[in-house]
Each structure stands twice: as structure tokens, then as C-alpha cells.
Amino acid sequence: MNGLMIWLSDVFAPKARKVFANPWIDAVASTMKKVLPFILTGSLIFFYNVFRSYLAFLPDLSVIANFTFGLLAVFVVFIVTHEAMIKLVHGQYQINASLTAIAAYLLLCKPQVVDGVFQIANGRIGAAGIMFALVVGIYVAVVFHFYAKLHVLENNMALPDFVSEWINNIIPITITLGIAMILGNVLGLDFYQLIVNLFMPLQKGAQTLPGFIMICFVPVIFYSMGISSWVFNAVTTPIFMAAIAENIAAVANGGAPLNIATSEAVFTAALITMGGRGGTLPLNVLMLKSKSKKLRTMGKICIGPSVFNINEPLMFGAPVVFNPLLMLPIWINSIIGPAIVWLTMHFGFLNIPSKMIQVGQIPAPFSSVMITEDWRAVPLYIALFALYLVIWYPFYKVYEKQCMEEEAVK
Template sequence: MNGLMEWLSNVFAPKARKVFANPWIDSVASTMKKVLPFILAGSLIFFYNVFRSYLSFLPNLSVIANYTFGFLAVFVVFIMTHEAMIKLHHEQYQINASLTAIAAYFLFCKPQVVDGVFQIANGRIGAAGIMFALVVGIYVSLVFHFYAKLHVLENNVTLPDFVSEWINNIIPITITLGIAMVLSDVLGLDFYQLILNLFMPLQQGAQTLPGFILLCFVPVIFYSMGISSWVFNAVTTPIFIAAIAENIAAVAGGGVPVNIATSEAVFTAALITMGGRGGTLPLNVLMLKSKSKKLRTMGKICIGPSLFNINEPLMFGAPVVFNPLLMLPIWINSIIGPAVVWLTMHFGLLNIPSKMIQVGQIPAPFSSVMITEDWRALPVYVVLFILYLVTWYPFYKVYEKQCIEEDGVQ
């Protein structure tokens, strides 16, 4: 175990941090963070509509969701390009490149003009288009990046600065949109559908039991080594958003939701993330009555955030991070939780979420019932709490004994 921990801390974790610090990967991760307010704004409307379904006199605010959640792809392609220009140190292009990305995105979506009216499929600019928006953002960023490296008109003294700036924007804009025009208009390729088909196996794989467990398990492994799980939003957010959008559309069309791998099932319902990633609430409860002064104090400090499914204070304060006695149970719980949730939903023992509510800091089990719209979430919550507790207990007791000895030395 000591050899494994040494390898994880001195070899694996530093290399992983280096990989995630890559400007392209960092740009995608940063994009998912910065588009979150628009996702949450839409989520609040869906949350509000839960109450409106019982209180019909409340005003209809769905238009707000339509212009936040409904425009996610457009926001993402802009932010992705903007972030890439910053990370690649091409700040002079961050606005124009981002605006060009919006134009390129629309071009690739093959809109039509009928009787002077610009028409584009609504689904292509919303949540379903996030993955394509990331691809287009990377494409536009690559064009501007390679052009910037040519240093055209750099140190030119014969032209005014503003003229050089115009030229250095006109050229990459024209190249970017010219390529998009040839591919979409001249060759007639539907790149939106092509990219969607390309990533379909990933989307479908995430909805299987092994795929669902991996989506929940892998981020926790890195989280337990101090690497923020936010970096995985670049992969999980497009999958989760597209999945919940399909569930919403299915219910609106009189069907039933089928996608389990959604942010609502993983985070908002707070069954898998009970107290935070890895089901840490039972650990926090154990710490409240610890015989170790250190653990008891940390338990009292962390219980507030834990009730709202925020476990960073616990992860770094207990600590769980790089603690071999607590890393293993959090890994185990990150398999148990997703497996139980997927199986109960798959076999109809618990409703699959069909509303987009991604405010993950709603205390459970209130959030569990609200998100699933199913009172059966209560016994599922209790069962998972017990399973998490049983997993934590033996490892915690060994660690507690160690902490008590350290308290005695101090």
C-alpha cells in the first residue's frame, strides 16, 4: 500500500495535473465551468415549474429557460473559443475569434432562408448541440492559433496599427468561414449530424451500467488525489445535458424518460453524491461522535456543507485526499452508489429524472424525491446511507485509532 501511495502522489498525480493543464483540455474544462450559470438559470425555471404545476396561478417563466438552456450550444461555442484564445495567449483575437465561432457554428448547422426568414432547427442551438459546439470552437481556435503563429505584419512600420489589426482579423475570419462554406454549402456535408453520430457511441455507452459507473467512479479517483473533479465536466456535461434534453423531449411527446446518466440522477438527487462525491455524508456523521478531538472538530466544521452536498472541506480537512485509509472506501462507494441508482431506475423501482434541475446543493432526501418525483426515493436514500456507512465504518475506525494516538502525542 505504501508503494502504491508513493507512486500515486509522486508520479501519477503530477502527470495527471500536467495533462489537465494542457491549454486545449483546460479550455474545454473552463468552458463547462463558465457556461454553468446559464445551465443553472434554466434549472431554476424547471425547479420553479415544479411548484407551478401545483400552483397554476404562478406566471409562466419558461421563456427564460428557452433563452438560456435553449441557447446553450451558441454560448458554448463562443466561450470555448474565447477561453482557447486566452489559454493560448492570443488575447488580441479573443472577441473576434469567438464571434467568428458563432458564425461558423450557424454555417455548419446548415440553416435555410425561406421568404427572407432565417431558419435553423431549434435543437441544433440548444443542449443537444453542446458537443458539436465544442468541436467548432476548437476548429476556429486552431485556425486563429496557427495564423497567429505566422506573425503576419508584426513590427510593420509602414501601416498604422489599426490597419494591421484589421488585416490580422480579416484573414483568419475569411479562412475560417471559407472552409466552413466549402464543407457545408459546396460539398453539402452536414457536420452537425456527422459529429453527433460520431459521439453517439459515447452517449449510448454512458447510459449502460458499466458506463454510468465509470462516469461516477473515475472523477472520484482523481478527486481523492486532490485533482478537482471539475476537469471531467468537459466530458460529462455534454453527455448529461444531451441526455436530460432527450428525457424532457420524450415526456413532452407523451413518452417516458430512458436516459439514466444525467446530472440530475448523479448530482441533484444526492443519492450518489450524498454529502458530495463518494457518499461522504455518513463519514461526516461518524466524525461528529469521534473519540479523536481532531476528527470530532472537523466533523462539526464540515457537517453544514455536507448537508448541502459540498464535501471539499471534508475531503481536504479529514483528510480523505491522499489518505490510504479513506481513499479506498470512497472508491468503493463510487461504485456502489451508481450501481444501486442505475439498477433501481433501470428496473422501474425509481423514476428516471425528466426535468432539468442542476442545482446540486439541495439537501437530500428532499432533493431525491423532488428530482425523481417518486416517494420511493426515500427508502433508496436510506439503503444507500446504510451501505455507505457500512463501507466507511471499518476504515474509519482504523483511521480514528490512528488519530487518537496522534492526539495523545500532541
């Protein structure tokens, strides 16, 4: 254990920090931090809705979530371009490039004008569009970055400064939107759908052990980089819905459910998503008693949502996102947890879900027993909690030491 912690602290962490210091990667990391208030606001509403589902007299606050969490892609495409311009030292372009990014993003979202009404599919501007927003934002930043390196009209005494500034914005704006127009309007390419299609092969073999692990693991890799796992809903939802429908039909016909890759097994049972994707509840518990004031405070703030398997506050507040010391254990948990759940269900040690209950905010192990209709889910929950805790512990302790050193300097 000591050897692992020394390696993490002295070898892995410094190299990882060097990689993440790259301006392009740093821009994405910084974007995820700056969009955090909107994510937390949406998460707060989702948390509130858990209680509202039992207390119908409470007012509906979904509109707040719709105009914060529901517009994340638009916020992200602006911020990532803005941050890239700052990291690349092109401060003169940070506002106009960011506004251009919004225009390019909306253009590439394949909008339609029907009876004078501008329409874009709602899912493309919310959390599911974050990955596409990052791609578009970086694309716009690349165009402005290379144009800035040309130093057009710099130190030109023949033109007033404001005229040079206009020209130096008009040209990259025109190039950026011109390329987007050709790709989206002339060639008719749907880049949002193309990105989604990159992950379509996951549909095949999802019910196998490797497939089940991949369908749980791949979203967590991107989630640990700040990209909402909701972006994978277009891929996973058809798989999960077809699978649970087959399970329901099999039981109705006197047979046994066979499909393990369902939303109920991954989310509702909360064995894989204990505290949220990556089994983050044990990390939150460790933080409650941390010697670091920052981690202890975040632990207290995040424990409520974590119990209800909402881990956005913890992911972005600890943070786990773009934190090399905490990214690795969440990846490990996202392989080991699904493997254990699949094996226990496959070999009959735990019932396979056969009811459609796609609510992931019910605390485990209550939800685990409810969805599997099997009390064996309780000892499995305890075992997985302990295993996740052991995996988190060495990485957490190194990060805790790092936080304490930073606090001592302040």
C-alpha cells in the same frame, strides 16, 4: 484509507493539475466556469418549476431559462474561443476569433431560410449543443493560433497598423468560414449529427449490465468536464422511450416488465441520480459541515437543488467539473450505482418501472417508491447513500484540506 489519501494528495493531484494546465484543456475548463452564471440561472428556473408544478398560480418564468440555459451552446462557442486566445497569448484575436466562432457554429448547424426567416433547430443552440460548440470553438482557435504563429505583416513599416490589423483578421476569418462553408454547404455534412452518431452504438445492448453501466457512465465523464449530459438525449431518449413502452405493454398484457434501461430507472427513481448524476447528494451533505468556508458555503447554497436532484450548482460551484480530486469519485459512483440498481432489478429484489413518469426532480426515496411501486426501494436508497458517501469521503477530505490551505494564504 490514509495511504489512499496520501497518494491522492501527493501523486494523483499534482499530475492531474499538470495535465489540466495544458492551454487547450485550461481553455475548456475556464469556459465552463465563465458560463456558470447562465447555467445557474437556468437551474434556478428548473428548481422554481418544481414548485410551480404544484402551485399553478405562480407565473411562468420559462422564458428566462430559454434565453440563458437555452442558448448555452452559443455562449460556449464564443467563450471557449475567447479563452483559448487568451491562454495561447493571442490577445489581439480574442474578440474577432470569438465572433467568428459564433458565425462558424451557426453555419455548421445547418440553418435554413424559409420565407426570409432564419431557422436553426432549437436543441442545437442549447445545452445539447455544448459538445459541438466546444469542437467548433477549438477548431476556430486552432486556425487563428496557427495563423498567428506565421507573424504575417508584423513590423511592416509600409502599412499603417490598422491596415495590418484588418488584413490579419480578414485572412483567418475567411479561412475559418471558408472551410466551414465547404464542409457544411458544399459537402452537406451535418457535424452536429455526426457527433451524436458517435454515441449511437450505445443503443445496442443498453438493456444488458455492461450497456446499462455505459449509458449511465459515459455522460458523467463528459459532465465532469463541463459538457452537459443533455447532449446525450438524442441517443438515450429513443432507447428509454422504446423500453418503457415495451414495459407498459407487457404489464397491460399480463406479463412482467423486463427493460431496466429507462428514464424512470435512471432518473425518476433517483437511486442512480441521487442529487443528480454521479450521486452527488452525499458530497453536498459532507460539504455542509466542512472546515473550509468555501465548501461549507457552497454546501448550504446547493443543498436545496440537490435534494431535488439538480446538481449543476454543485458540479460547477464546488467545483466537481475539471476538479481532478472530485472527478474520480463521481466516475466510480457512476459505475457502482448503475451496477447495483441493474442487479437488484434484474434479480427481482426491486420492481422494474412500468409507468411513464419522466420527472427527475422528485426527492428520493419518495420518487424511488413511487416509480417502482416497491417499498424495498427505501433500504436500497439508504444503502446507496451510504456507499456513495464512503466513496466521496477520502477524495473530499483531500480537497477540503487543499481548500483550507488556499484560504489560509488569503
